Amino acid sequence: MSTEEWIIVAVRVAGSLPVLRWPFAGGCIAVATDLSDLFLRSYLQLGGVSNYQSFDKWLDQIYLGLFLVVALRWRGPARAVAIGLFAFRLAGFAVFEASGERWTLLLFPNVFEFWFLFVAGAQRWWPEFRYRAGPIAAVLGPLAVLKLFQEYALHVGRWLDDFTAREAVEAVTSFFT
Secondary structure, three states: OOHHHHHHHHHHHHHHHHHHOOHHHHHHHHHHHHHHHHHHHHHOOOOOOOOHHHHHHHHHHHHHHHHHHHHOOOOHHHHHHHHHHHHHHHHHHHHHHHHOOOOHHHHOOOHHHHHHHHHHHHHHHOOOOOOOHHHHHHHHHHHHHHHHHHHHHHHHOOOOOOOOHHHHHHHHHHHHO
16 A cells, blocks of 8 residues: 555544544544545645545445444434445445446445434434434435435546545635635
């Protein structure tokens, strides 16, 4: 592995660990840290990243695995749904690794990530939420639609493939100024 890859691994691991102490805030930090690759790859010139998509999906397993560790502390349907969604995405990861085809990730959207953040947030700000079939479906439907859009944009449409971190910052700055 290149020095650049080791730095990205260290950042991704460090950014994933807060979820063990603060599920919602730590989950948000982990998701934001996942996006940090865009910036790190733009600014570090220390050997590059070979096969970025595979590298990124392997690193995703770190924060997703830690999300699962936290979710295993939950009880009832919130826990069962989390385990099912984690297993579903893990199957998608395996299919992606076997095929190398990014479009396969659209077949296995990472709804687990969004479900985890929902439950972690609900435990803090909506403790009366009842995990029954109807309310769960009402939450999972929109979460799945949002995640499918994101998976499409990233892996099928590849809208950000040629977009550097510097260009992203400039676009956001330009939008707000």
